[in-house]
Amino acid sequence: MQQDLQTHKPGAADRPYQGVGYYGQPALKASPFGWKTSGYIFLAGMSGSAQILGTAADLFGGPGMEKTARNARHVAMIGATLGPLLLIGDLHTPSRWYNMLRIFRRTSPMSIGSYILSGFGAFSAVTAAADWIGMKRVARVTQVPAALAGAGMSVYTAALLSSTSTPLWAAAPRLLAVRFGSSAMACGAAALSLGERIDGRPGNAERLDRVAMVASAVDLAASLASRREYEADHVAAPLEQGALGAVHKIGAIAVGAGIPLVCHAINAGRRRPSAALSVLGSLAVLAGGMALRTAILRAGNRSAERPADYFRFARTPPNTLNERKRTLLPDTAARRVLP
Amino acid sequence: MGAVKDIPARAVPKRALDYAEPILPGMIPDESELTAGVTIVPGRSYGFFTDTTLCIGCKACEVACKEWNALPADDVGLKGTSYDNTGRLSANSWRHVAFVEKIGGDLDAGEGRGTERNTTTMPPFQSNWLMMSDVCKHCHNAPCLEACPTGSLFRTEFDTVVVQQDICNGCGYCVPACPFGVVDLNVADGKAHKCTLCYDRLKGGLEPACAKSCPTDSIQFGELPDLVERARERVDSLHERGATDAYLYGAPGSPGATGDLGHLNAFFLLTDRPETYGLPSAPTRASNRVAPALGTGLATMAGLTMVAVALFAANRRS
Numbered sequence: 001m002q003q004d005l006q007t008h009k010p011g012a013a014d015r016p017y018q019g020v021g022y023y024g025q026p027a028l029k030a031s032p033f034g035w036k037t038s039g040y041i042f043l044a045g046m047s048g049s050a051q052i053l054g055t056a057a058d059l060f061g062g063p064g065m066e067k068t069a070r071n072a073r074h075v076a077m078i079g080a081t082l083g084p085l086l087l088i089g090d091l092h093t094p095s096r097w098y099n100m101l102r103i104f105r106r107t108s109p110m111s112i113g114s115y116i117l118s119g120f121g122a123f124s125a126v127t128a129a130a131d132w133i134g135m136k137r138v139a140r141v142t143q144v145p146a147a148l149a150g151a152g153m154s155v156y157t158a159a160l161l162s163s164t165s166t167p168l169w170a171a172a173p174r175l176l177a178v179r180f181g182s183s184a185m186a187c188g189a190a191a192l193s194l195g196e197r198i199d200g201r202p203g204n205a206e207r208l209d210r211v212a213m214v215a216s217a218v219d220l221a222a223s224l225a226s227r228r229e230y231e232a233d234h235v236a237a238p239l240e241q242g243a244l245g246a247v248h249k250i251g252a253i254a255v256g257a258g259i260p261l262v263c264h265a266i267n268a269g270r271r272r273p274s275a276a277l278s279v280l281g282s283l284a285v286l287a288g289g290m291a292l293r294t295a296i297l298r299a300g301n302r303s304a305e306r307p308a309d310y311f312r313f314a315r316t317p318p319n320t321l322n323e324r325k326r327t328l329l330p331d332t333a334a335r336r337v338l339p
Numbered sequence: 340m341g342a343v344k345d346i347p348a349r350a351v352p353k354r355a356l357d358y359a360e361p362i363l364p365g366m367i368p369d370e371s372e373l374t375a376g377v378t379i380v381p382g383r384s385y386g387f388f389t390d391t392t393l394c395i396g397c398k399a400c401e402v403a404c405k406e407w408n409a410l411p412a413d414d415v416g417l418k419g420t421s422y423d424n425t426g427r428l429s430a431n432s433w434r435h436v437a438f439v440e441k442i443g444g445d446l447d448a449g450e451g452r453g454t455e456r457n458t459t460t461m462p463p464f465q466s467n468w469l470m471m472s473d474v475c476k477h478c479h480n481a482p483c484l485e486a487c488p489t490g491s492l493f494r495t496e497f498d499t500v501v502v503q504q505d506i507c508n509g510c511g512y513c514v515p516a517c518p519f520g521v522v523d524l525n526v527a528d529g530k531a532h533k534c535t536l537c538y539d540r541l542k543g544g545l546e547p548a549c550a551k552s553c554p555t556d557s558i559q560f561g562e563l564p565d566l567v568e569r570a571r572e573r574v575d576s577l578h579e580r581g582a583t584d585a586y587l588y589g590a591p592g593s594p595g596a597t598g599d600l601g602h603l604n605a606f607f608l609l610t611d612r613p614e615t616y617g618l619p620s621a622p623t624r625a626s627n628r629v630a631p632a633l634g635t636g637l638a639t640m641a642g643l644t645m646v647a648v649a650l651f652a653a654n655r656r657s
Contacts, residue, residue: 008586008587008590008592008593008594009571009574009575009578009585009586009587010586011574011578011583011584011585011586011609011610012584012585012586012609012610012611012612013586013588013593013594013609013612013613013620014586015612017612017614017620018612020612020614020615021614021615021617022437022439022614022615022616022617023418023420023421023423025426025427025617026427026520027519027520027614027617027618027619028515028517028518028519028520029514029515029517029520029521029522029523030514030515031511031512031514031515032511032514032524033511049640052640052644052647053647056644056647056648056651057651060648060651060652061651061652062651065651090510091508091509091510091529092508092509092510092511092524092526092529092530093507093508093509093528093529093530094508096489096506096507096508096509097508099489099490099491099506099507099508100488100489100508100510102489102490102506103488103489103490105485105487105488105490106629107485107486107626107629108485108486108487108488108512108626108629109629109632109633110486110488110510110512111487111488112629112633114488151637151640151641151644152637154636154640155632155633155636155637155639155640156633156636158632158636159628159629159632159633159636160512162628162629162631162632163486163516163625163626163628163629163632164482164486164512164515164516164625165482165515165516165517165518165520165622165623165625166515169515170623170625170628173628173631173632173635174631174632174635175635176632177631177632177633177635177636177639178635178636178639180636181636181637181639181640181643182639182643184640185640185643185644185647189647207650207651207653210646210650211643211646211647211650214643214646215643218639218642218643300515304515304520307614307617310619311614311619311620314518314619314620314621314622314623315619315620315621
């Protein structure tokens with residue numbers, strides 16, 4: 001039917017759009033995802049990034065960071081064990097969870113993620129077990145694939161949300177991935193930093209705080225950039241207004257990225273870094289990470305129920321949707337969809 | 340009558356006379372030949388052409404769909420906005436007739452906003468009612484199917500998209516993936532549901548229930564190339580007679596068939612902006628966002644890992 005592409009006859013659809021919808025009925029269905037999914041996204045990011053940091057500590061950190069690597073393997077096991085439970089609990093027919101591994105579909109981040117989680121779980125378990133029974137060399141080898149899967153764990157959830165028709169999630173796929181990834185790395189570093197403080201290795205905690213500081217800076221920059229993106233697409237409202245707006249602005253951005261950035265920056269400039277500031281920064285990162293996932297998930301569900309948001313979003317010329325050009329063409333031009 | 344000329348006369352096969360008895364011994368083989376003028380052959384592409392200029396809002400399609408597919412009622416009550424009390428497509432409503440009454444200047448964007456018009460001065464076209472029987476679009480590149488991690492959603496031998504109920508585990512990812520808000524989870528049975536384009540009937544040589552029950556042939560079932568041709572002729576004919584608002588939604592190269600979706604196997608003839616019927620004018624293919632998101636995310640992780648390695652290596656030296 002290729003020759004047919006030029007035969008669209010203009011009609012009422014070529015008139016300017018005047019904001020009319022169908023009795024305010026939602027034009028989309030919101031995802032059924034709730035707290036289990038946002039909790040999983042948080043845990044997956046923290047555990048996946050902790051595994052990366054543990055592997056980096058084991059391979060490059062020298063003997064002083066050996067115990068850090070072991071802590072990281074424990075943190076990784078939180079995601080490897082609780083993660084699948086949360087996901088299966090979120091299925092509406094949980095007894096058929098194994099159908100997730102029935103096929104592989106590269107167009108589906110849910111399918112990609114099922115294999116990332118399986119690989120992460122298996123390699124993390126082997127690494128942790130080998131570490132416990134003293135087979136350091138085995139752990140040293142298996143931690144590498146576990147860390148690679150950990151990188152996937154940190155960011156595939158952003159691809160999962162972006163690859164839907166929900167306007168808020170679909171509006172900025174790349175920036176959402178940067179936010180989830182940097183927040184995951186900050187959470188992993190924060191969890192390990194707290195562990196180092198408890199175990200009394202402040203030197204390692206300071207290095208991890210630097211990692212968290214850099215990741216928080218990236219997170220903050222991506223947050224501000226994505227906010228502009230959402231506003232340009234007129235999909236920002238659910239993330240700006242009401243209680244969710246507060247969770248996002250205060251919880252995810254101010255507490256999740258701002259406070260740790262300030263705390264760790266102050267510590268970085270001091271000759272004697274303060275343990276209290278370090279712990280405060282780490283706790284803020286973890287709380288903010290959870291707030292970010294909750295706000296994005298719930299605001300997305302709300303955005304799907306707002307027909308005006310979707311109709312505006314789905315007028316963007318489709319060929320530029322995945323490019324960085326976000327200028328909305330005049331309505332009549334937007335309607336001309338010929339490639 | 341011009342309207343009659345529009346609808347191409349489909350030859351009724353001679354064998355129709357074989358089934359003139361009031362009680363038939365069994366199913367009529369290839370019954371769709373008699374009711375829709377099309378033989379259903381696996382491997383070919385089938386779909387719906389819903390011509391909203393012929394819709395009279397009788398909701399026979401909604402009822403026939405519920406009857407055949409044994410779907411329960413969603414919400415027995417009055418919406419209070421129009422004659423539409425179904426509201427939207429759902430797990431239990433696979434056809435939905437939308438009603439829009441066009442009175443006054445607000446809804447009529449053609450003459451500019453604020454133009455006061457009423458039923459006595461508006462041209463007597465479609466009685467100033469827009470009615471549209473909405474349905475799953477059976478997209479060529481269906482985002483629900485591309486999102487399904489279990490392979491429960493699949494493309495049938497009739498080029499339609501169907502949820503296999505014995506495989507679906509109710510993850511619900513197809514629900515936000517759909518750009519038309521069609522697929523829905525039924526929390527009672529924990530599975531995703533949507534129009535199957537009467538997969539079971541097609542296998543038995545029967546036209547889908549909604550199309551068969553449509554008294555005005557507003558819903559036409561057929562082979563996709565035939566339907567597109569028929570639809571284009573209908574648009575041309577309407578334009579010739581002055582109804583220049585008419586256009587196709589979801590046919591190849593038209594609004595609705597955007598964003599890499601290809602075309603929609605269930606497409607529509609509309610006479611107002613798509614949004615008036617609750618349809619997006621330029622829906623997108625969700626899976627096009629997988630690579631940008633995943634790639635950028637992994638690059639971010641690689642960069643941050645390098646930072647960590649550098650800091651840890653410095654730690655080792657110190």
